[in-house]
Amino acid sequence: MENSVEQALEAVPFCFGQILVRKTGDDFVLCHRDDEAHDDLEIFQGPEDAIEIARYDDAGNYRALKTAPNLRHGWRMELRTSDGLKRALDHFYPGRLAIFIAWKTGRLRTTPLRETLDRQSGMYRIAARISDAQIDVLVADFCRSNDGCLRTILWKRDQRGAIASTRLPKEKFDPIWDQVETPVEPAASFAKTTADTVTRTMIPLLCQEPCNLLVAACRKVVKGE
Structure with a gap:
């Protein structure tokens, strides 16, 4: 697993969610993708600084979902080692590197939403009563790449x-598409690259099973909250 992660991180520059990773000399340099051309960024030099950077959005609101498209701007992180890079990326997007490697090596197991809901207990047991029609609407709203999850x-x-939701564009289910750049609706002019090209330039944030926030949202729908 470690060797696989190392190989994935060798292909700099690359994007990981809203983060751009480059190399300057021997250092790995990370910043928000929107800030690539900015030179007035706050400098950080420790991978653990990513914890605080990822905690709040630009408005100071807590980011409960780390893969939401609201990573704050205005920072630049300079790291000396690939180990530091791995730690920083794992703080920004917990567990996503390991999930990517498992997918890339054919070892990733996915879990259907209904299976996740059926094993809930206590106050969340009621979530399993959600209808397919309600799921279709909820997932389209909750998981959409713009303002939802990347x-x-x-x-x-x-x-x-x-399919999780018929209301989401097909790109939402295809790892070769960059969810930061993919429009809400499919665009005919959007050039489709090969999987090999994408893994060299973009490491996708993959979702192998419904998150606990979606389960909680299902419960609210059933209860009419």
Whole structure:
């Protein structure tokens, strides 16, 4: 696993969610993708600084979902080692590097939404009562790449393999598409690159199973909150 991660991180420059990773001399340099041309950024030199950077958005609001498209701007991180780079990226997007490697090596198991809901207990048991029609609407709103979540959805709605939501564009389910750049609706002019090209220039944030925030949202829908 470690060697696989090292190989994935060798292909600089690359994008990981809203982060651009480059090399300057022997250092890895990270910044928000929107800040690539800025030279007035606050400098950080420790991978653990990523914890605080990722904690709040530009308005100072807490980011409960780290893969939401609201990573704050105005920072630049300079790291000396690939180990520091791995730690920083894991703080920005917890667990996503490991999930990417598992997917790339064919070892990733996905879990359908219905399976996740059926194993809930206590106050969340009621979430399993959500209808397919309600799921279709909820997932489209909750998981959309703009204002929702930047992960590419790999899980299905149920064991029969139904798509998570018919209201999301097909790019939302395809790891070769960059969710930061992909429009809400499919664009005919959007050039589709090869999977090999994408893994050299963009490491996707993959979603192998519904998150606990989506489960909580399902519960609210059922309860009519």
